[in-house]
Structure formats: C-alpha cells, structure tokens
Amino acid sequence: MNNKKTTSIKRIALLTSGGDAPGMNAAIRSVVLAAHHYHIEVIGFYHGYNGLVCEEHIAMAEPLTLLKVNSIIHLGGTILKSARCQLMHEAKGLQLAADTLNDKNIDALVVIGGDGSFSGLLALQAYWSGQMIGIPGTIDNDLDGTDYTIGFATAVNTGIEAIDKIRDTADAFERIFIVELMGRHCGHITFNVGIACAAEQVLSFENFNANEQSSKLQQLATEITTAKKNRHSSYIIVIAENLWPGGAVELARQLHLQADIECTPCILGHIQRGGSPIAKDRILATKMGVAAVQALIDGESNIMVAEQNNAMNFITLDEAIKHKKVVSKQLIDAQQNILALTAQTQC
Amino acid sequence: MNNKKTTSIKRIALLTSGGDAPGMNAAIRSVVLAAHHYHIEVIGFYHGYNGLVCEEHIAMAEPLTLLKVNSIIHLGGTILKSARCQLMHEAKGLQLAADTLNDKNIDALVVIGGDGSFSGLLALQAYWSGQMIGIPGTIDNDLDGTDYTIGFATAVNTGIEAIDKIRDTADAFERIFIVELMGRHCGHITFNVGIACAAEQVLSFENFNANEQSSKLQQLATEITTAKKNRHSSYIIVIAENLWPGGAVELARQLHLQADIECTPCILGHIQRGGSPIAKDRILATKMGVAAVQALIDGESNIMVAEQNNAMNFITLDEAIKHKKVVSKQLIDAQQNILALTAQTQC
Amino acid sequence: MNNKKTTSIKRIALLTSGGDAPGMNAAIRSVVLAAHHYHIEVIGFYHGYNGLVCEEHIAMAEPLTLLKVNSIIHLGGTILKSARCQLMHEAKGLQLAADTLNDKNIDALVVIGGDGSFSGLLALQAYWSGQMIGIPGTIDNDLDGTDYTIGFATAVNTGIEAIDKIRDTADAFERIFIVELMGRHCGHITFNVGIACAAEQVLSFENFNANEQSSKLQQLATEITTAKKNRHSSYIIVIAENLWPGGAVELARQLHLQADIECTPCILGHIQRGGSPIAKDRILATKMGVAAVQALIDGESNIMVAEQNNAMNFITLDEAIKHKKVVSKQLIDAQQNILALTAQTQC
Amino acid sequence: MNNKKTTSIKRIALLTSGGDAPGMNAAIRSVVLAAHHYHIEVIGFYHGYNGLVCEEHIAMAEPLTLLKVNSIIHLGGTILKSARCQLMHEAKGLQLAADTLNDKNIDALVVIGGDGSFSGLLALQAYWSGQMIGIPGTIDNDLDGTDYTIGFATAVNTGIEAIDKIRDTADAFERIFIVELMGRHCGHITFNVGIACAAEQVLSFENFNANEQSSKLQQLATEITTAKKNRHSSYIIVIAENLWPGGAVELARQLHLQADIECTPCILGHIQRGGSPIAKDRILATKMGVAAVQALIDGESNIMVAEQNNAMNFITLDEAIKHKKVVSKQLIDAQQNILALTAQTQC
Incomplete structure (x- = not known):
C-alpha cells in the first residue's frame, strides 16, 4: 500500500x-x-x-x-x-x-x-x-x-443443515456417523460446523497429527465407548477432508476392525460449495x-x-x-475442553 | 378386509x-x-x-x-x-x-x-x-x-435441494457430476429427482440391466461426448444406489479409464432420509x-x-x-424419450 | 376433444x-x-x-x-x-x-x-x-x-415453513396467532397448510358462512378459552384471505374487544407466491x-x-x-371432527 | 468488572x-x-x-x-x-x-x-x-x-429468504413492493436485509427523520419514477417498523394518493423471529x-x-x-451513496 x-x-x-x-x-x-x-x-x-x-x-x-x-x-x-x-x-x-x-x-x-x-x-x-x-x-x-x-458462512451453514438431517436418522437408530467436511487443509469449516451441529467429536488438523494416527484411533474408540455407555443417543464425528488417510470411509473401517464400533461414513462433498x-x-x-x-x-x-x-x-x-489463517484458539478450546468432554458424561 | x-x-x-x-x-x-x-x-x-x-x-x-x-x-x-x-x-x-x-x-x-x-x-x-x-x-x-x-416426497425434495447446490459448481466449471441417490432397488426417488433437477441422465433399474454394463458404459460415453460438444454447460447424471457395481465412484473411474471423461462422483447418503x-x-x-x-x-x-x-x-x-410398486411409465417415457435426448442436442 | x-x-x-x-x-x-x-x-x-x-x-x-x-x-x-x-x-x-x-x-x-x-x-x-x-x-x-x-404444492410448503417459524414465538410466549393465507376464494391452501402446521383452528370458506360471523366469533372465543384452560401452549388459527371482513387484523380486534382474547395477526402475503x-x-x-x-x-x-x-x-x-374444485371432504372431516376437537382437550 | x-x-x-x-x-x-x-x-x-x-x-x-x-x-x-x-x-x-x-x-x-x-x-x-x-x-x-x-444473523437471513420469494413476483409483474421489517428502533436488520436482498431503497431511522415525512415522500416518488423509467424491472423498498406513521400500508397508500404510484405492502412480522x-x-x-x-x-x-x-x-x-448500538457508517454509505443511486440509473 x-x-x-x-x-x-x-x-x-x-x-x-x-x-x-x-x-x-x-x-x-x-x-x-x-x-x-x-x-x-x-x-x-x-x-x-x-x-x-x-x-x-x-x-x-x-x-x-x-x-x-x-x-x-x-x-x-x-x-x-x-x-x-x-x-x-x-x-x-x-x-x-x-x-x-x-x-x-x-x-x-x-x-x-x-x-x-x-x-x-x-x-x-x-x-x-x-x-x-x-x-x-x-x-x-x-x-x-x-x-x-x-x-465461508454459507458453506458452514450448508454443512449444519445437512448434519441436522443426518442427526434425525442418527437419533432414530442411536447410531454413530462420521461426516467428512470440505476445507482443504484448514479446520475453519470443520470446527465451526462441528460446534454448530453439536458434534460429539471434531477431528481436524488443529487437534490431530498425522503421525499419531494409531493412538488417536485408540483414543477415539475409548471416548465413543464411554459416551455410548453413558447415554443412549446418537454420536456424530465431523472430520476434515485430507486429514485421515482414506477419509471418513477408512476411519469407519478401522473403528470397525480394531474396536468393533460400527459407524456410518458420509461425505458431504460438493453440496457445501453451492447454493444461494x-x-x-x-x-x-x-x-x-x-x-x-x-x-x-x-x-x-x-x-x-x-x-x-x-x-x-x-x-x-x-x-x-x-500464512494460512489459523482457527481461533478460543473456539478450539471451547470445543475440546468443554463440549467434547461433556459429550462423554452421563446424560 | x-x-x-x-x-x-x-x-x-x-x-x-x-x-x-x-x-x-x-x-x-x-x-x-x-x-x-x-x-x-x-x-x-x-x-x-x-x-x-x-x-x-x-x-x-x-x-x-x-x-x-x-x-x-x-x-x-x-x-x-x-x-x-x-x-x-x-x-x-x-x-x-x-x-x-x-x-x-x-x-x-x-x-x-x-x-x-x-x-x-x-x-x-x-x-x-x-x-x-x-x-x-x-x-x-x-x-x-x-x-x-x-x-417419499420429502426425500425427493431433499435430493433436488442438494443437486441444485451441486449444479452451481457444475455450471461454474462446466463439469460432469454423477450423483448417487437412495432408493434401495427401485427408481422412484431417482427418476423423480432426476426430472426435478433437470438431470441430463437418469440411470436406474428401470432403464438399465446389470448384464449390459459394458454396452451402457459405451452408450453413456457417447452421449456425454455428444452433449459436451453441443453445449457448454454442466452435465449431471443421477444414479440409483445398488445399481452400478461399485456405485457412482466406480462409474466415474470407468468413464475416466475407458473414455477419458472426467466426472465427479457424489453420494448424497443419509441427508436424504432426515429433515423436517x-x-x-x-x-x-x-x-x-x-x-x-x-x-x-x-x-x-x-x-x-x-x-x-x-x-x-x-x-x-x-x-x-x-410386488414392488413400479415407476410410472409416463414418467420414464418423458425422461428417456424427450428430456434425455434433448439434453444432447445443440443449445 | x-x-x-x-x-x-x-x-x-x-x-x-x-x-x-x-x-x-x-x-x-x-x-x-x-x-x-x-x-x-x-x-x-x-x-x-x-x-x-x-x-x-x-x-x-x-x-x-x-x-x-x-x-x-x-x-x-x-x-x-x-x-x-x-x-x-x-x-x-x-x-x-x-x-x-x-x-x-x-x-x-x-x-x-x-x-x-x-x-x-x-x-x-x-x-x-x-x-x-x-x-x-x-x-x-x-x-x-x-x-x-x-x-400449489410449493405455496402450501412455503406456508408451513413460515408458520413453523411463527410457532417458535407462539410456543415461547404461549400466545395466540391468527395467520392469513392466500387462496382467493378457495380453502385448498388454508386447509392443507392448517393440517400440515398443526393449526389448532382452520377457518375457511368450507366451514364458515359470511352471515354467521357473530355466532362464529362467539364459538371461536369459547373454543380458544377452553383450549387455553386445558393446555399451556401456543394456539394458531389459520384463516383464508377474503373470508373474514377486514381479515386477520379485524378478527384479532374483535376477539380482543368482545372476548378479551389477545391474538397477534400475521398476513403471509406474497412470500407464498414465489420461491424455488x-x-x-x-x-x-x-x-x-x-x-x-x-x-x-x-x-x-x-x-x-x-x-x-x-x-x-x-x-x-x-x-x-x-366450477371451482372443492376441497376434499375427507380432509375437512379429519381437520374439523378429529384434529380441531382434540386441540381443545386436556394435554 | x-x-x-x-x-x-x-x-x-x-x-x-x-x-x-x-x-x-x-x-x-x-x-x-x-x-x-x-x-x-x-x-x-x-x-x-x-x-x-x-x-x-x-x-x-x-x-x-x-x-x-x-x-x-x-x-x-x-x-x-x-x-x-x-x-x-x-x-x-x-x-x-x-x-x-x-x-x-x-x-x-x-x-x-x-x-x-x-x-x-x-x-x-x-x-x-x-x-x-x-x-x-x-x-x-x-x-x-x-x-x-x-x-440477529438468523433474523437477517430469514428476511432475505422471504424477500427473495417476493422478488419472484415483483420481477414477474415488474411491480413495486414495500416490505416492513422488524428491528424496533434500530436499522440493523433493515440495512443488512436491504443490502443482502438488493433492495432498491432502504428506509430506516438512520436515513430518515420523522419530521421530514412529506419531503421524503416526494423524494421517494421522484426516485421510484426515475428508476421505473430507466429500467423495466421490480423495485423493492425495505422499511423499518415504527418508522413511518402507519407503516408500510400507510406509505403505500400515500404513494398512491400523492404520486399515483402503485405499491404492494408486505409486513414480514413474526416469521423473522423464529426458525432454526x-x-x-x-x-x-x-x-x-x-x-x-x-x-x-x-x-x-x-x-x-x-x-x-x-x-x-x-x-x-x-x-x-x-446507548443503542449504531449501524455501521460504512454500511450505510455503501447503501445510500452507491447502491441506491445506481438503482435509479439506466439498466
């Protein structure tokens, strides 16, 4: 300038x-x-x-x-x-x-x-x-x-409208869904959608390192099991695209294989990009x-x-x-330290 | 009674x-x-x-x-x-x-x-x-x-709302999308969504036999190529789940391999089932x-x-x-004999 | 032909x-x-x-x-x-x-x-x-x-989307709303919207004669009073345009004057006509x-x-x-003889 | 603190x-x-x-x-x-x-x-x-x-969804609509909705004094007439509630009486308050x-x-x-000095 x-x-x-x-x-x-x-x-x-x-x-x-x-x-x-x-x-x-x-x-x-x-x-x-x-x-x-x-604001909103619908089936069957969201290499969409749709888990670049895949899988399995024991309800994991090798489909497969947890993977895909x-x-x-x-x-x-x-x-x-703009620490903290933890407690 | x-x-x-x-x-x-x-x-x-x-x-x-x-x-x-x-x-x-x-x-x-x-x-x-x-x-x-x-009416409507959004990106990039829809073994959702979102192609049990997969692939490739030559615009194929072995993802892969046609597959999945x-x-x-x-x-x-x-x-x-209720012949005819053919002509 | x-x-x-x-x-x-x-x-x-x-x-x-x-x-x-x-x-x-x-x-x-x-x-x-x-x-x-x-189908759906929103405020305040709907001189929209938004009252040409205005007012007042005594909740009346002289606004005024019942009138107007x-x-x-x-x-x-x-x-x-097409008797019966009556009973 | x-x-x-x-x-x-x-x-x-x-x-x-x-x-x-x-x-x-x-x-x-x-x-x-x-x-x-x-964000969005629908009819008939919005005594909703729905006019507390009612009416009439002469299209005025004595209905009546301009008034009312x-x-x-x-x-x-x-x-x-929070001057300027003026020029 x-x-x-x-x-x-x-x-x-x-x-x-x-x-x-x-x-x-x-x-x-x-x-x-x-x-x-x-x-x-x-x-x-x-x-x-x-x-x-x-x-x-x-x-x-x-x-x-x-x-x-x-x-x-x-x-x-x-x-x-x-x-x-x-x-x-x-x-x-x-x-x-x-x-x-x-x-x-x-x-x-x-x-x-x-x-x-x-x-x-x-x-x-x-x-x-x-x-x-x-x-x-x-x-x-x-x-x-x-x-x-x-x-951005529209994409986040489209995301929650889709997951609100998925929540209906998840609630009816008390089922676990893994929903994959766009965002390339940043968690802005994933964290905002995750909080706004009351996701029980948010999995994004900001709280996951590629090299801790196996420990993360173990942690996820433990948390899901705890949550499902404590409350009869649905459980939704939102996950950023390009994060987990193989994406939501592969994560669901691994949770099934290694922890006998059944999840339904959903890839929102290009509906997040369009719309009024x-x-x-x-x-x-x-x-x-x-x-x-x-x-x-x-x-x-x-x-x-x-x-x-x-x-x-x-x-x-x-x-x-x-630089990539980073996701607000306040937002991540609220999700990780308050909301995600509460989601595992007795309901 | x-x-x-x-x-x-x-x-x-x-x-x-x-x-x-x-x-x-x-x-x-x-x-x-x-x-x-x-x-x-x-x-x-x-x-x-x-x-x-x-x-x-x-x-x-x-x-x-x-x-x-x-x-x-x-x-x-x-x-x-x-x-x-x-x-x-x-x-x-x-x-x-x-x-x-x-x-x-x-x-x-x-x-x-x-x-x-x-x-x-x-x-x-x-x-x-x-x-x-x-x-x-x-x-x-x-x-x-x-x-x-x-x-049914809600699921069809949810389908078109999603595809209306996909159409925005498809139009912006003049790209081909293959959108997979629910419906188990019947084409009611697929044909109704296909017509209502102005899909260029509808692929369902009613107009496709599993044993003619390779000839269908050839036909599809020809029709897409004709359409893309005649008009600069998006092209959307809706396809019923459980129809093409491997689904939309596999169909996209085959069109790419065998006819060098690039398509983006989308699986609407469980968003079709919920919602008000x-x-x-x-x-x-x-x-x-x-x-x-x-x-x-x-x-x-x-x-x-x-x-x-x-x-x-x-x-x-x-x-x-x-018996499974069959899709109205009038609807199929309109789609196949009028709308789908017109979609290939000069625009 | x-x-x-x-x-x-x-x-x-x-x-x-x-x-x-x-x-x-x-x-x-x-x-x-x-x-x-x-x-x-x-x-x-x-x-x-x-x-x-x-x-x-x-x-x-x-x-x-x-x-x-x-x-x-x-x-x-x-x-x-x-x-x-x-x-x-x-x-x-x-x-x-x-x-x-x-x-x-x-x-x-x-x-x-x-x-x-x-x-x-x-x-x-x-x-x-x-x-x-x-x-x-x-x-x-x-x-x-x-x-x-x-x-027609879209107009009815737009009507219920609007009233679903009004219901939120009506519920929060346990308030009575009178919502005026389009339809010229027929109750197709009014009855369909009324049933689909769970309106406590449907007021249309099919169940109201202009010359019984004063007895209808009395009946309405009685029914509202009964319902409000029996259940703490919102109460929504849908009314066809061109039915009550002065419309929803006048009906609300009369209910207030003659029966001390407070209602909020809403005229949906032209939002019912447009939209995708x-x-x-x-x-x-x-x-x-x-x-x-x-x-x-x-x-x-x-x-x-x-x-x-x-x-x-x-x-x-x-x-x-x-002839004007008449509203299905089955629909009117269900609304008048089952749903509207139930809306007055203890909840 | x-x-x-x-x-x-x-x-x-x-x-x-x-x-x-x-x-x-x-x-x-x-x-x-x-x-x-x-x-x-x-x-x-x-x-x-x-x-x-x-x-x-x-x-x-x-x-x-x-x-x-x-x-x-x-x-x-x-x-x-x-x-x-x-x-x-x-x-x-x-x-x-x-x-x-x-x-x-x-x-x-x-x-x-x-x-x-x-x-x-x-x-x-x-x-x-x-x-x-x-x-x-x-x-x-x-x-x-x-x-x-x-x-606030939801109310603004609900406002534009409603006006998007009204725009369809306004366009079809090249008609003028006056849409009254909530907001009590502040123009936050009115200005934001006005800009987001591409309203040709925004009328709110921030750009209107109650004592200049008659000069404002004259100005409005002139601007509408200019716009309608220059472009065949719809014309939407958004107006804050509690601003014009008698509201949108009265403003429409005055424009008709004093300038022979036909407008359709719409009061969005309580649909702006509810909804997900x-x-x-x-x-x-x-x-x-x-x-x-x-x-x-x-x-x-x-x-x-x-x-x-x-x-x-x-x-x-x-x-x-x-104090009441004031509407951003940047927003008002953009609307008043750029967008509203352009709406009157040849199209």
Whole structure:
C-alpha cells in the first residue's frame, strides 16, 4: 500500500478463479455497480485466468452491464465461470495474460478467489503494470488478514443443515456417523460446523497429527465407548477432508476392525460449495466489491480487500497468502475442553 | 378386509420400524390424536420390533399422551426410535412379541414402516390374534397399492435441494457430476429427482440391466461426448444406489479409464432420509393416522392404509408387499424419450 | 376433444398469465424441450396476454431457444413475465390477439395460468382458429378436473415453513396467532397448510358462512378459552384471505374487544407466491409441458392438461373453469371432527 | 468488572427474557454444558422474570440436566419460554425475585435477553447480592459493546429468504413492493436485509427523520419514477417498523394518493423471529454460554458477555444498555451513496 496515488482508471477487468464460493456473484454485482457509479467500465473475463490466456476464452470477454448483474446477488456459483489454469504458472501464460490486458486497454484487474488465485496476481506483477486487487472468495476461510472470506458462512451453514438431517436418522437408530467436511487443509469449516451441529467429536488438523494416527484411533474408540455407555443417543464425528488417510470411509473401517464400533461414513462433498449465499456472504461480498473499486480509485494495488473487526480494510497480497489463517484458539478450546468432554458424561 | 367386524378396542400399540422417514412423527401424532378422540389409549413401543421382544426395550413402553405428541409434526426421524430386529424372523421372537402384546392388554398393533416391517406383521398373525394395521412409511415409495408412502416426497425434495447446490459448481466449471441417490432397488426417488433437477441422465433399474454394463458404459460415453460438444454447460447424471457395481465412484473411474471423461462422483447418503417433512408428507401422514384408527374401530385387520387417487383406502398387507410398486411409465417415457435426448442436442 | 385430428404444427406461441406460480418456469422449459424434440418452434410472448395485444409487448416476442430455458427449472416467478390484461375482455383486444398470432404464423397457443387466463382462451376461439391449450398454473389449486395445479404444492410448503417459524414465538410466549393465507376464494391452501402446521383452528370458506360471523366469533372465543384452560401452549388459527371482513387484523380486534382474547395477526402475503418450486411442482410442470405439446401434435384443442390419479389427462377448458374444485371432504372431516376437537382437550 | 474475585459457585439460575431470538436454546445448552463441566448445577426458571416472581411460574423451576438440553441447539424459540414481566419494574417484584433466588440457594443469575432484560438485572442489584451476568439474545442487534447479539444473523437471513420469494413476483409483474421489517428502533436488520436482498431503497431511522415525512415522500416518488423509467424491472423498498406513521400500508397508500404510484405492502412480522438458528447464531450462543460460566467462576458480576472482533469479552451491563448500538457508517454509505443511486440509473 506504499505506492498509493490517485488514479483515474477507466476500465476494470474482472474474473473469478479457483473453487467457486457462494457470494461470488454478489461480489461481481457490487464491483459492477460501484464501478458504474464512478463511470468506470467493467469487462468480465470467463473461466478464471483462462479468460486472459486462452484464445477461446478471451473471445468471450464482454462488458458487464448493470442489466447483466441486476438479478444475481442471490445466485450460487459464478456467472463468470471458474477454472484452474495451468498456464498461469508459466512465464508464457503470464505474458499472454499481460498482452490480453493491454490489448483490451485494462487499467486494473480485480480477481475474486483464494490463495492460488492471488499467487497468480503476484506472479503477474512482473509482466503487467496495471493495478491489481484481490477479493477473498473461498469457502475455506484460510486467507490471513481477513476475518472472513466470501462463501465461508454459507458453506458452514450448508454443512449444519445437512448434519441436522443426518442427526434425525442418527437419533432414530442411536447410531454413530462420521461426516467428512470440505476445507482443504484448514479446520475453519470443520470446527465451526462441528460446534454448530453439536458434534460429539471434531477431528481436524488443529487437534490431530498425522503421525499419531494409531493412538488417536485408540483414543477415539475409548471416548465413543464411554459416551455410548453413558447415554443412549446418537454420536456424530465431523472430520476434515485430507486429514485421515482414506477419509471418513477408512476411519469407519478401522473403528470397525480394531474396536468393533460400527459407524456410518458420509461425505458431504460438493453440496457445501453451492447454493444461494446467506445474508452474511451477500453483505460481505457487497461491501468488498465497493471497497475494491474505491481502493482502485485511490490508487491502491497489489492488495486484498479484508474485513477486520467488521470494517473494510486492506492488506498486501503477499501477506494474505504468506500464512494460512489459523482457527481461533478460543473456539478450539471451547470445543475440546468443554463440549467434547461433556459429550462423554452421563446424560 | 374380509374379517370386518365393529370392535371396541381400548388400547393400541404403536411402533416405527425399518429406515426412518420424514413424516413418521406426524403419523405418530395423528394416531394418538385420533385414538384420543375415540377414547382409545396408545402405548408407544421403542426401537421398532425390539420394543416388543427385548426386555430392555419392552421396559421403555409408555402411554403416548397428547402432550408427548403436541409438537412433533414438523420433526424428522421418529420419537419412537427405529431399528432392524433379527428376532422377528424367528418363531421365538414372534412368540415373545405376542406375549408382550398380551401382557400389556393390547387390542391392536399399528406399525409405521416399509415392506420388511409388514412382513413382520404378517408373520405375527400366527402368534397373536389382535388387529394389525400397517402405515406405509418409507422414503423408497416401493409399496404396491398406495400412490405415495410417507417420507417419499420429502426425500425427493431433499435430493433436488442438494443437486441444485451441486449444479452451481457444475455450471461454474462446466463439469460432469454423477450423483448417487437412495432408493434401495427401485427408481422412484431417482427418476423423480432426476426430472426435478433437470438431470441430463437418469440411470436406474428401470432403464438399465446389470448384464449390459459394458454396452451402457459405451452408450453413456457417447452421449456425454455428444452433449459436451453441443453445449457448454454442466452435465449431471443421477444414479440409483445398488445399481452400478461399485456405485457412482466406480462409474466415474470407468468413464475416466475407458473414455477419458472426467466426472465427479457424489453420494448424497443419509441427508436424504432426515429433515423436517414437507407439507405433503405431513398431510399424508396425518390422514393415514386418522384412517388407521378409524379402520381399527371398524374392525379391520391385516391391512395397510393406502392413498389412492388422493383418497384414503386400504389394501391387504399381503398385496402391499407382494410386488414392488413400479415407476410410472409416463414418467420414464418423458425422461428417456424427450428430456434425455434433448439434453444432447445443440443449445 | 371431439375435434381430434393429427396436425403438423410448426410454431407454438407460449405465454404465462395471471398470478405467477412456482413451477411456471419448469413448464416453460418443458414445452420448449418437448417442442424442440418434435422440431416445433416456440415463440415466447411477454407479460401475459399483453404480449399479444400491446404494441410495446408484442415487440418483445422471441423464439425460446434451448439455451434460454436451460437453467430455469428451479426458478420461481416466470421468465415470460405475467400481468392482467383488461383488453382481453373486449372484442377489440381479442381481435388484436388473433391478428398478432396470425402475423407471427402461430399454429397453436399454449397458456400457463388459471381460470381467468383460460376464459381468455375460450373467448379467443371466436377470433382465431389455431389450436389452443391451457396448462394449469396457479397456487390456488381451484381448477376443476385436475388433481393439482402447478405452484400449489410449493405455496402450501412455503406456508408451513413460515408458520413453523411463527410457532417458535407462539410456543415461547404461549400466545395466540391468527395467520392469513392466500387462496382467493378457495380453502385448498388454508386447509392443507392448517393440517400440515398443526393449526389448532382452520377457518375457511368450507366451514364458515359470511352471515354467521357473530355466532362464529362467539364459538371461536369459547373454543380458544377452553383450549387455553386445558393446555399451556401456543394456539394458531389459520384463516383464508377474503373470508373474514377486514381479515386477520379485524378478527384479532374483535376477539380482543368482545372476548378479551389477545391474538397477534400475521398476513403471509406474497412470500407464498414465489420461491424455488419444490420437486412436486417441477415434476408436474415438466409432465404437463410434454403432455401439452404431444396433445397439440395429436390435434387437440380447447383443452387443459390435467393430472388425474397421477397420470396425465385432458379436459375441456370449458369444464375446467365451470366450477371451482372443492376441497376434499375427507380432509375437512379429519381437520374439523378429529384434529380441531382434540386441540381443545386436556394435554 | 472491578469486583473480581474467584468464587466457588454451586448453583446458577438461568432464564430467557424479552422477545425470543433464534439461538437462545443454543445458549441455554451451552450454559448447562459448561456448568456441568465445572460441577455447577443449573436451575431453569420459566417465562422470563415471571419465573422468579409469580407463584405459578416459580413452581415450574427445575434442574436443567444434560438430557434436557441434549437436542436443542437447532431449535428456534426458547425451551425456558419467555414473557414480559411488569412486576420487575416495581420494588415489590424485585424483592420477590431476590427472595426466590435466596430460597433456591442460587449463587448466580444468568439472563439471556435484550436491554429491557438487562435493566431488570441492574435493578435487582439493590435487592440481591449474587453474581449476575447477561447474555445478549435479541434479533435487533441493538446492544452496545457487542458486535453481534444472538438471533440477529438468523433474523437477517430469514428476511432475505422471504424477500427473495417476493422478488419472484415483483420481477414477474415488474411491480413495486414495500416490505416492513422488524428491528424496533434500530436499522440493523433493515440495512443488512436491504443490502443482502438488493433492495432498491432502504428506509430506516438512520436515513430518515420523522419530521421530514412529506419531503421524503416526494423524494421517494421522484426516485421510484426515475428508476421505473430507466429500467423495466421490480423495485423493492425495505422499511423499518415504527418508522413511518402507519407503516408500510400507510406509505403505500400515500404513494398512491400523492404520486399515483402503485405499491404492494408486505409486513414480514413474526416469521423473522423464529426458525432454526443459522450456524453463526449457534456458534455465537455456544461461545457466549461457555464464556458466561467461566466469567462467573472468575468472580465477575454485573457484566454482559460480548463478542468483540470475533473474540469473547465482557462489558458492564450499565454500558451495554446506555446507548443503542449504531449501524455501521460504512454500511450505510455503501447503501445510500452507491447502491441506491445506481438503482435509479439506466439498466
């Protein structure tokens, strides 16, 4: 944020990249509305960075009119489509992207996405001199420096709505379920869903080391057995994806084999990623879209819009992706030291 | 329905059995309200037939008061719990059940469940002389003689809500998803969900023979390739569980190996079984509960309550489980001959 | 259905008219897909019959491509817009509509709407000789000859979701609520919602005569007082719109004035009309759209597509609007003679 | 927080007071679980402060076991019931409350509610020497010192789900709706819902003075007319309750009379107050419940648990109710200066 100067930009390029997240469309709408307000044109590029580097996708680029974004605030997914783009990891691709932006007379590039998408922006700096700004859109909530990323609140809520349903069957049969949640390599979704659905166990990167798999299995078996002895009720374990080798299915198999405990594994999968964004994500996305445009006008570049303490702020892209944001210790403590322990006691 | 006589029953036993289905609680409430109206007591037995045969569960039996069922119409699962019960397949278990019913001075037994539960009722006839009536509660909708079973409408709706979310990501990435649905050995859920979520392909028992697996794979690959060439959009295949050996995961693997087609498999699993029942299931359950009690007063026995052409009716338990109800030919035709074909044409 | 002949129609006009209903878009999609399958073009006219008679709206008419209807099955409202159209009640308007249809080389007109919309079709017969077919789309479910109209199932479900929420506050405060529901002059929505949300009272055209207002007020007061004395809990009255002079607000005022009973009135209003259609309405709409196109090919005219006993059928437009469909006596009986009475007894 | 001392409390009294809010049950559960963990008993008092002062309600007080709170995290309303209590405004009532707390050997009183409830706590200080702590539970979000109150996030989300449905009809008919939202005397709900449902106008205490009613009406009329001329689409005004004399109905009438603009008024009413809490409120409530118990153990009294910058904190009850929390200026600016203006421009 050192290179601050007031600019008079005329044309913004906008794209969504990486895994889609509910609220991306609300952010697109907000960028377009704010830009329109300041008499700036927004060109939408399709299919993530492919929209800047692949002939076929470049051809789809088009002005985003108010009409196009008028009725999208409530839609999941992204009207600009998304994709991974291998070429952006190569000098050739970065040059292609720069060429496209120059060809189209773009003054500033706004990318809605996660850490991979922002790495792309950082790499592009060496090839293109326009302003660049990132808007954090990912269900994983793993970007440092912002309290929340767009899509996280909806993904957590979708998770609990699914598990509320699973709880019905679990209660009816007093059965044990292992529910696998998205989140890549962070426990934000897992811990929040776990607490909000009153899971008896939360198993995530923050409270499990890969090398203690066998002792953890033993501990789990003991805790489940204690709980089932003390209370006639259902028992739900939520577990982060990419945590247990083989996932929920394998954990269920091992608990059966080694402790004669029957569990039903469930993988929530892609239902967590879509759906109409809840209010929180629509508002966050709207505020961030406005803030992004205003930051560009203020001459900012190489920053990510961030929500800090309920207010809009900015951090450098560099900082945003340097570390994964960690899950709040207060939250983990409450779950581990109070709730999980109580779940084993007589009821 | 031959053995009709007007009886003056005083005490009904009520239990839920087999897989839980949304609306079971609405049916419980309705039986209790109607019985109360006719000055009949209802005793709730817990954990399915185990409530009649296992000491531990028999001990839980209790009168179902109006207060207990006052606020349950909207709850998924079953407050009477459910379970499978191996003992009911043996003479010993059937005798135990009869003894319990006699001990408790039960005049009539009402079971909410599916075909397995009704087989139990039929077997019990040789051991117990009270009246018996079944209320069809299963998400599978596979009971012959009733247009709908309690839970089916909700399960279908839960299926489309999940796939609507998956569609967001599928659209954003123009990706192919294979979504596996419940339904045991019938395509009611699969065809209805498939049509209602605009699935490009429906794969179920009704349009697939196990021995034509390899030709089907070839056909699928051709159709997907045609569709993807003709239209840039998502592509969703819904598939019945227990249909393709290895399920959605294996089908995805084979499409990748043999036709280089990338698909993401999703198994909806137990989220389809729970949740607050939609209005249709609450109303159906309420009507069936009232009809069951009135039929008992009319002296009916060994029958299942059935909805036929929007009206309450009855069929013998025998008939109800003799055949699986087949999926409407009109529905299959519309899907196969119109919708699925159109999904491959230029868009 | 007398004038049956096989025709080779080439171009269908399609419009939605009257109050919008969830599932109208699913019906539009289905007509377009089926027509496409039979190589028939569909021209969409906008804003109901205005699309045929007003210059400004005629100009909006356009071919409905597969692309346009590809992602609309889950959307509430209608992409063809809707409106009332005064001109269609006059000879001049009818002649204008006929002229437009002839100008555009339309062979057949398909209208998705309710009884008012179908009266328009009947009136048009004298001015235009093309085939005409109606698809019943209205939340009121009041068209005779079809078991269900498109939108009804969703409207009922939306009603219970709202009242489930109201019940939370009603329970917390043990308070009485009067909830006013849509339905114009029929109790289909009111009775179905009433039963599905376990309303203690259902007040609709079917169990209330306008001229017995004062005796009904007295009866209501007595029943409420009895119920509140017998059970500490909430009490919900659902009431049809256009029933009680002044509606729920006035009824609450009178109960307060004349019997010192405090009730909170709630008017659900337009939230009942919109929203994503539930599976039932999507499937019904899809089947009806296909059936409409096939009927046109079979040479049918002046008919409405109808669902009877779960199968597609047809009745004349004349029959469809001659009488309002009545609410099932079985349903009313269950509510009035069992459920409502039980709600007053000790709990 | 001055009077801090470590205490060894044995028995907590818990009650919910004022308007119910989604998440109150999650807070109840959390207090009970945390207390159980620290070997503290929780006595639940029913019907708000009436539970402490009315014979009939005092008699309902009972220990809250783990079993009682095991399955309530997802339920709207409050299992402890709520009510207003006139007696707590009088010395007599306060003395009665103190007597009850002493009789029952209560060491600490936890109240979940809003500013009225906390005034009660403050008044009680002169009569009772036990520890007292407030947990902010109100949909209005108007308590100073906490970023969020329990129930607010759900109420906002319920608001947008309702308006998403209304938007369908508004779009189909290109009609203007005025939707009245709860919020007592604060615009938190109104502004957040307004932004999240893309309302064309937000009318709340923060941007409207009662004495400028007639100029505001003129301005509204001008803006609506401009917007409707520039774009063929729906137009939604959200308005706070208690703002415009006569509310949405009267505003609609005046716009019709004075500017010939037709609007449909909708009052969302009590559906905003109930319903299953979304994840945010369940997590907030859980964290606050744990924090409250830990604060009591730490000897705190006369404080309210607060979430500040995503972490648990405490402020004095005095501070909490001294001022209404104001709506974020950033949010208002974005809505008023960007979004609302853009809504009038050509689309």
